[in-house]
Amino acid sequence: MVDVTLLGCGGTMPLPGRALSALSVRCGGRSILVDCGEGTQAAARAAGVSLAKTDVICLTHFHGDHIFGLPGMLQTIANQGRTEPILLVGPAGLKKMAGLLLALAGPMPFAVHGLEITENTKTLPGPGGLAITAFAADHRVPCLGYAFSLPRAGRFLPEKAKAAGVPQRAWKRLQQGESVSCGGREIRPEIVLGPAREGIKLVYCTDTRPCLSLERAAAGAELLILDGTYATDAEADKAQQYGHSTFGQAAALAAKAGAKRLWLTHFGGALENPAAALPAAQAIFAAAEAGADGKQITLTFPPERDLCGAERF
Amino acid sequence: MVDVTLLGCGGTMPLPGRALSALSVRCGGRSILVDCGEGTQAAARAAGVSLAKTDVICLTHFHGDHIFGLPGMLQTIANQGRTEPILLVGPAGLKKMAGLLLALAGPMPFAVHGLEITENTKTLPGPGGLAITAFAADHRVPCLGYAFSLPRAGRFLPEKAKAAGVPQRAWKRLQQGESVSCGGREIRPEIVLGPAREGIKLVYCTDTRPCLSLERAAAGAELLILDGTYATDAEADKAQQYGHSTFGQAAALAAKAGAKRLWLTHFGGALENPAAALPAAQAIFAAAEAGADGKQITLTFPPERDLCGAERF
Numbered sequence: 001m002v003d004v005t006l007l008g009c010g011g012t013m014p015l016p017g018r019a020l021s022a023l024s025v026r027c028g029g030r031s032i033l034v035d036c037g038e039g040t041q042a043a044a045r046a047a048g049v050s051l052a053k054t055d056v057i058c059l060t061h062f063h064g065d066h067i068f069g070l071p072g073m074l075q076t077i078a079n080q081g082r083t084e085p086i087l088l089v090g091p092a093g094l095k096k097m098a099g100l101l102l103a104l105a106g107p108m109p110f111a112v113h114g115l116e117i118t119e120n121t122k123t124l125p126g127p128g129g130l131a132i133t134a135f136a137a138d139h140r141v142p143c144l145g146y147a148f149s150l151p152r153a154g155r156f157l158p159e160k161a162k163a164a165g166v167p168q169r170a171w172k173r174l175q176q177g178e179s180v181s182c183g184g185r186e187i188r189p190e191i192v193l194g195p196a197r198e199g200i201k202l203v204y205c206t207d208t209r210p211c212l213s214l215e216r217a218a219a220g221a222e223l224l225i226l227d228g229t230y231a232t233d234a235e236a237d238k239a240q241q242y243g244h245s246t247f248g249q250a251a252a253l254a255a256k257a258g259a260k261r262l263w264l265t266h267f268g269g270a271l272e273n274p275a276a277a278l279p280a281a282q283a284i285f286a287a288a289e290a291g292a293d294g295k296q297i298t299l300t301f302p303p304e305r306d307l308c309g310a311e312r313f
Numbered sequence: 314m315v316d317v318t319l320l321g322c323g324g325t326m327p328l329p330g331r332a333l334s335a336l337s338v339r340c341g342g343r344s345i346l347v348d349c350g351e352g353t354q355a356a357a358r359a360a361g362v363s364l365a366k367t368d369v370i371c372l373t374h375f376h377g378d379h380i381f382g383l384p385g386m387l388q389t390i391a392n393q394g395r396t397e398p399i400l401l402v403g404p405a406g407l408k409k410m411a412g413l414l415l416a417l418a419g420p421m422p423f424a425v426h427g428l429e430i431t432e433n434t435k436t437l438p439g440p441g442g443l444a445i446t447a448f449a450a451d452h453r454v455p456c457l458g459y460a461f462s463l464p465r466a467g468r469f470l471p472e473k474a475k476a477a478g479v480p481q482r483a484w485k486r487l488q489q490g491e492s493v494s495c496g497g498r499e500i501r502p503e504i505v506l507g508p509a510r511e512g513i514k515l516v517y518c519t520d521t522r523p524c525l526s527l528e529r530a531a532a533g534a535e536l537l538i539l540d541g542t543y544a545t546d547a548e549a550d551k552a553q554q555y556g557h558s559t560f561g562q563a564a565a566l567a568a569k570a571g572a573k574r575l576w577l578t579h580f581g582g583a584l585e586n587p588a589a590a591l592p593a594a595q596a597i598f599a600a601a602e603a604g605a606d607g608k609q610i611t612l613t614f615p616p617e618r619d620l621c622g623a624e625r626f
Contacts, residue, residue: 013389014352016359038385039327039352046329068385068417072351075377076326097417104381104413 002027002130002150002200002299004223007043009274009291011207011229011244011266012065019043019293020065021266023204023225024051025148028128032056033073034146034204040069041076047294052080055127058134059090060206061143062097071105078108085111089134091142092118117144120213135217137208139243145205147217152301153177154194161192200299203259206266209240210249218257222299225291226250228264231277244268247277251284265291315340315443315463315513315612317536320356322587322604324520324542324557324579325378332356332606333378334579336517336538337364338461341441345369346386347459347517353382354389360607365393368440371447372403373519374456375410384418391421398424402447404455405431430457433526448530450521452556458518460530465614466490467507474505513612516572519579522553523562531570535612538604539563541577544590557581560590564597578604 003026008019020037024044031054033040044051051073060066074086088098094116102112115124117134126132126148133147156175166187170180174189181187203218206227218224229244230236239246245253247264254262262285267274274290281288289295316339321332333350337357344367346353357364364386373379387399401411407429415425428437430447439445439461446460469488479500483493487502494500516531519540531537542557543549552559558566560577567575575598580587587603594601602608 012392013385014355016355038382039355042327042329042352064385064388064418068381069351072326072377072381079325100413100417104410104417105377 002128002148002202004202004297004299005044005047005049006225006263006265006291006293006295007040007047007049008037008293009265009267009295010065010269012269014039014065015269017293018267019046020069021206021291022066022069024049024054025130025202026053026128027126027130027150029053030055030127032058032126032130032132032148034058035060035066036069036073037065038068041073043293047296052077052082054086055084056087056089056132058132058144058146059088059094060137060145060204061091061139061141062093063141063207067097067101070101074102074105074108074112078110083110085113088112088114089117089124089132089144090114091144092116093142121217133217135213136211137205137214138211139207139209141243143207143243145203145208145214145217147201147203147221149202150200150301152197152199153189154196155304157192157194164191166192197304198302200301202299207244209243210245210253215253215257218253218259221257221259222302223261223263223297224250224254224257224259225263225265226253227266228274228281228291229266229268229271231267231271231274232280247274247281247288248284251281251288254285254288259285260287261297262288263291263295264288267291315441315461315515317515317610317612318357318360318362319538319576319578319604319606319608320353320360320362321350321606322578322580322608323378323582325582327352327378328582330606331580332359333382334519334604335379335382337362337367338443338515339366339441340439340443340463342366343368343440345371345439345443345445345461347371348373348379349382349386350378351381354386356606360609365390365395367399368397369400369402369445371445371457371459372401372407373450373458373517374404374452374454375406376454376520380410380414383414387415387418387421387425391423396423398426401425401427402430402437402445402457403427404457405429406455434530446530448526449524450518450527451524452520452522454556456520456556458516458521458527458530460514460516460534462515463513463614465510465512466502467509468617470505470507477504479505510617511615513614515612520557522556523558523566528566528570531566531572534570534572535615536574536576536610537563537567537570537572538576538578539566540579541587541594541604542579542581542584544580544584544587545593560587560594560601561597564594564601567598567601572598573600574610575601576604576608577601580604
């Protein structure tokens, strides 16, 4: 189960009633925060999201609307008693920018580690069993998108466990993916589990033009949260120039990727009513929605299908 | 005429619906901003205050809730086409902190000058004829309060101008405080003006314990905007410990200073309903009010009184 909250949906500058685009991803009681613009901590509070259990902060890039809230957010969670270390992830330049942000924030009661991603794609373990995959976006400066995946092991097959002579008391550990020792032999979980089942994948990518690495990362995602800085096709030239996307481009990408849902975010300041521009995007990808401050969803494992295609109740 | 807007009234961290304490002072179409916490630019927008014509930014001190909004605010006014230089004023340590804040903000299309105040009190010219007086507050770190004064020259006395032989076409310049040349002589405005009249004084001071320098600066002010981090007398020990004031302490100071109005601000996060705690402060100083985000007043020159004490219409 993954709790997803879009903390804000604006770009460039914080507006009254529209916080800057940022995302909270919560799994197993711990969180990942993507971007932290000016006002993100207040937006989180308004959405009922605590940032105190944030273990990883993924920064897309270093434009101010994505990072200027970080010193205040770190001070706030320090005041809330946070002591566990935090991992900062970001593109090339992270060390220099983190140096400035942390110098402003001052000494913290927790360690802050940094991981600068310079590869085109890199996967690292996140909290609650989530895998975090950073991939190159296409903006005017080095910029990353992030995919968050919660894998799901195959179904436990008791008949195979019995055949392998595994006592019932060890079944749970195998179910949880651990190997067990049995009569001097090591029994690996693959032996007693069916094929891996479909997990959960969520992708957040802004600021970006449509690009191949995003298309690849987005394939089959349960939820895409994508750059929708410009509402209309008429603004495609501006989107290209400034390294952003239109609603239509994001919708086309979601359709091509076979995603289940699309939330548009990072609306430009001139875009007062994103919902009004939505029908054109929905004509391309029916499950397109306008992001909103505090928009939430809980993603669960998709229902399984048995061999004859009937849905499991 | 001085337009005063309290942009926020909170302390420590920005909350939904309560921005961090900051002040806009506008005179003659140009502005001074006091403090710029995370969210100050959005609060200004919500209050209908443009920050693009800010010529002076007065920082009280360098705790995050007073400065973390500065990089974003500077970027926003740069995007709005600002090119005129800005003066940053602050206590000891300004150069170092401004270095970090400006490095984060990146190159600006305007010059940013800094004036580090290490004296106990210092007056400098501000926009629109305002005089800015920085004075030492009493916080846990070097901290300044600010008085903003708009002086008012004496009334123009036509009979004295006639007696001095000043032609009527030159009267306006004398009225405006300029000297004029007349028949080879320099006529100074003092000759044709009555005694200086009461001007406007506004004082903003947070974060601070009650102190003598604030008392002195506050004397006779039209409006005091003071630290009211704690509502009750029972919290006086905490106020002392953390370098703040209670409502009662601020009210007592306003009464002693003979101020006309008091707005309390910089409410602690635990103080949910400042208005509920106001009656006790009003028992000490009747014109005490709770600050609120976007609270505005236009201060005008006080009505003049002629010799027999009748009010001028």
